[in-house]
Amino acid sequence: MKKLVLLLMLCAPLATFAQKFGHVDAGSIMQSLPEFIKVRGELEALQKEYENDLKAMQDEIQRKAEDYDKNKSTMNTTKQEETEAELNDMYQKLQQAYSDNQQNFQKAQQEKLQPINDKIMTAIKNVGVAGGYVYIMDISSGIPYISETLSVDVTNDVKAEMNKLK
Numbered sequence: 645m646k647k648l649v650l651l652l653m654l655c656a657p658l659a660t661f662a663q664k665f666g667h668v669d670a671g672s673i674m675q676s677l678p679e680f681i682k683v684r685g686e687l688e689a690l691q692k693e694y695e696n697d698l699k700a701m702q703d704e705i706q707r708k709a710e711d712y713d714k715n716k717s718t719m720n721t722t723k724q725e726e727t728e729a730e731l732n733d734m735y736q737k738l739q740q741a742y743s744d745n746q747q748n749f750q751k752a753q754q755e756k757l758q759p760i761n762d763k764i765m766t767a768i769k770n771v772g773v774a775g776g777y778v779y780i781m782d783i784s785s786g787i788p789y790i791s792e793t794l795s796v797d798v799t800n801d802v803k804a805e806m807n808k809l810k
Contacts, residue, residue: 663778664775664776664777664778664796665777665778665779665780665781665794665795665796666771666772666775666777666779666780666781666795666796666797666798667780667781667782667783667787667790667795667796667797667798667799668768668771668780668781668782668783668797668798668799668802669782669783669784669797669799670764670768670782670784670785670802671782671784672784672799673764673799673802673803673806674760674761674764676803677760677806679759679760680757680760683756683757683760686756687749687752687753687756690749690752691749694745694748694749697741697745698738698741698742698745701734701737701738701741702738704734705731705734705735705738708727708730708731708734709731712724712727712728712731763806763809764802764806766809767802767805767806767809768780768782768798768802768805770805771798771801771802771805772798775796775798775801777796777798780798781795
């Protein structure tokens with residue numbers, strides 16, 4: 645009997661320190677949000693606008709290059725050099741526009757998605773505090789394995805919390 649009581653006394657503290665772990669699929673939560681769908685549409689429209697601008701610049705360069713190739717034999721050396729320099733400048737402007745568009749798109753993407761990410765993180769933190777979790781890991785960020793017996797999927801809890809935050 646003493647051994648049983650001693651064993652219970654040793655195991656009781658371990659049970660009181662049991663830790664709760666959770667996991668969430670923040671990517672699927674984000675994909676299901678109406679505000680994300682709206683932002684994705686806005687970003688796709690912006691990307692299409694940038695693509696159209698670059699295509700117009702490429703077409704202009706192509707047209708000038710073909711015209712240059714046709715008329716090169718009738719041009720004097722000075723005119724050839726001027727046209728080549730102009731084509732070179734146009735090509736450099738195209739490269740700069742491509743780089744600028746990439747940077748502007750990334751900036752717009754970050755600005756538009758940040759409030760959504762913040763809202764999801766707030767919901768995850770609220771679920772973690774309310775549920776007494778030690779960790780809540782985001783499986784959409786590439787965690788290769790999570791034990792379903794030791795970790796609780798709190799994705800639905802976070803979705804419910806997201807509805808409260810609206």
